Amino acid sequence: MDLPFVVATLTRRGLLTPGRPIRVAAQLQALRRWGWNIAGELRQAAARDPDRTAVVDEQGTRTTYAELLDRSERLARGMRTALGVRPGDRVGVLCRNHPGLVESIVAATLLGADAVLVNTGLSAAQLATVAEEQRLRVLVHDAEFVDRVANLAAEVLRLDERAREELVVGSLSGELRPPGRDGRIIVLTSGTTGAPKGARRPTPNGFGPLVSIIDRIPLHARDTVMIAAPLFHTWGYAALQVCFALRATIVLHRRFDPAATLAALVAQRCDALFAVPVMLQRLLEVPPPEPRPPLKVVAVSGSALPGGLAPRFMDVYGDVLHNLYGSTEVSWASIAGPAALRAAPTTAGRAPHGTRLQILDAAGEPVPPGRVGRIFVGNEMLFEGYTSGTTREHRDGLLDTGDLGRLDADGLLFVDGRADDMIVSGGENVFPSEVEDLIARLPQVREAAVIGVPDPRYGQRLATFLALHPGETLDPEAVREYVRHYLARFSVPRDVVFVKYLPRNATGKVLARELHRYYYS
Template identity: 60%
Template sequence: MDLPFIATTMARRGLLTPGNPVRIVRQFGALGRWGFGLAGELRQAAARSPHRVAVVDDDRRVTYAELLAGAERIAGALRDEGVGSRDRIGLLMRNSARMIETLIGITTLGADPVLINTGLSASQLAAVGGDQELRAVLHDDEFAPQLAPLTIPTRDERWPGERTRSGDLRPPERPGRTIVLTSGTTGTPKGARRPTPGGFRPLCSVIDRIPLRAGDRVLISAPLFHTWGFAGLQIALALRATIHLHRRFQPERVRDTIAGGGVDALIAVPVMVQQLMDLPAQAGSRTLRVAAVSGSALPGGLATRFMDRYGDVLYNLYGSTEASWVSIATPADLRAAPDTAGRPPTGTTVRILDEDDREAPPGTVGRIFVTNEMIFEGYTNDAATRRRHGLLGTGDLGHVDAAGRVFVDGREDDMIVSGGENVYPAEVEDLLAALPQVREVAVIGVPDEEYGQRLAAYLVLREDEKLDPDVVREHVRRNRARFCVPRDVIFLDALPRNATGKILARELPRPAAG
């Protein structure tokens, strides 16, 4: 990736437009002093566009200058309490301007904010506090009861007082490293250290494929503590966008905001898009220019149905907390292959490796490995990562087609062996998700006395719909091999999910062994 690519991309996305010369000098001066982390990105935006509205949330409407003042006030209060470089501060907040101020206030001192999933239980919060060696937790009022067992200081929304002043804040010797917790679907989540961008190249890699523009109005529905919500915040600050936030995702509210032309772009996780599609269509739906999703696979047929209603504006980024991004599917990719994860953006290398760590040919399922400029810096507990040939293993299985598009076939640890045959639950999920009666579906492997393992399918039906288990099995039998047919078909009112929309497989009721 070279300077012409960066300059061309920034020009296409409106980042090189003429402006007040003094403000432009201050803008690049801020980046030069503070770097390309959150503290620097906010300062460059405030220097260039101080009076532009930065955030609109459920309670406030703040400009970039006001957002920076709030972040510096929190930084000053933390400094007064002795917080400094490398200290870890927990952040347990829902999407709001206050959360952004707090997050950037922490990094301003060179301390490390730890983004905590709002869905964690009190016992999990206590475990995170110990595992991450938190010095304190800053939180919304509603989380005070869950935090009561912690022995470290906690600070709610009333802290710091209005009289707190930031004083003279200088760039820290070592920029703060944001720590994002893994989803924690199988136990206590691990902390992953996010790298600080070294320049414009990571931003350009993403906006080259996802056409977000300077000054866009961006609704970030994905939780800011989630990798994708956090990435959306980074991109929005770099673009000097107006960020719209809701404390909780409400499909009707988001649908009405889109229909009213209130935003140019939506950043969400797939389950949110699915919930939007469960609502009746509304006039004015085709006002979005970008709907960018990430965090889990798109259920079968969802991409096509969404674009038929909202226009060809859907972009699907496949990545992880550890890998950042792997590939990005554009609307053209999704029209051609609705289940694709797209193609690697500029500066990213993806390889499909077989069991002998050799590159698998197109169409052959193997393990997905990736490298790019934003690979994470490791886990806070020094847990091992799998690397081959300088690439990081994602833990996913996938393949690449003849056109170079990436497809994710499931997690390595999800694949089961049934009667000696390799079975991928994800392909059966996609098949069942396409049934018109089905709203949600999950397919997992369960123990079997005769075959070792077998598939179990869990279905949530649309309102007033009915479906016979034998019809489900026959649908799979007609379209897949016999060993893909789920013996167990279980109907539920809802699938158990965590706060980012991922299905909690461990909480699905297990059928009787047999």
């Protein structure tokens, strides 16, 4: 990434403002010694702004950057002394959004261990599989998960909240030295259709990744940011990295609750909110507070924006919405700002500075605007492969996202869905997202999902699952007639199933396997 662009962006976002020389020197020294991993980012923030609040929890307890670093270092020493954690070990973290999760990730990184961010929605059986496949030495977990971790293999050491706090309090202070290897972050893929895989995240090697994001999403140094997206997810973890780099104050709640989130946004005077799309839907279902939150940025990622959600949200909370399309494997691919979302509510936007994005056909050749193909992405933060040793297809420095999409004549990206979600009905290709977005515009519909089910005549047919707003009713034939009016006949769902809610994982993605199970039950 070219230096003038980096300097201009950092200046615009308030990161190159003058400071006390001794603190600026300590900040640069922290990055030089520890690098750009999460431990280095925390160290540089604590060196520059030690007394600034780093984290506010749901009880309103405030932890400064200096305190957060001290607690993380104490936990690292305790894990090394009491549990024998060494460079290269893997430490699982099964926690909701709270300061202890942050301390655990940083502590593992300080020791050169790999932190495995574990989805809080995993069952006991899935957790046991993850622990075995990721070769966990230690699992740090919240008290609520004690039953879920009870049957893990004996060699996996458990560290619950009380034991973690005892290590923090009981460990001696003193400087830790950089380990001989960088601790990696391992994020588990969503696992909406199968078992989650571990994806090794690379360590940034400079300002480039940060600049790519904050150039398009206008976050500033020392903002107050609520991270509602789960920190174990790529998007939530990316938000944490950005906040440390900005020396922001981070507001965390263990669980997402719409009313409590809105109250916190007002009480803490949050400048920004990181969320997943389904959270915006939930926020619109409760009365907006007065005064409204002073939000300048609402950044979402993790799943597709349902049709109509973007303008409805901005009508209530202002033109502050930014939609980042990416994945665990490619980090980011494109970003859509408020103007683009007003003009085309389902767009994923354009590739940010330093990112290459191409739509390729089956032979690996670029397709013309408007034609659907495979989405390939290149940037500084492509993943390093799965922990199983496998990877995704690469072409000319670009990585296959596994999604299908198209670019319009203006260069805006539209994502049609996962390649393996495409439904072939009577020889015609149908993308569930197109049908879902259309049905979601019906005023009675709270949320919609479409899957393909076997059909003896057409190979597959469409089944739609609808959750309605309280008190609403809808006739299945009216749904079919509505789709028939706007789309081709092969896009009309033969089966219309009404459910109380759609099954989703912790990041808001609909679990297709659960819909199939429900359909055949």
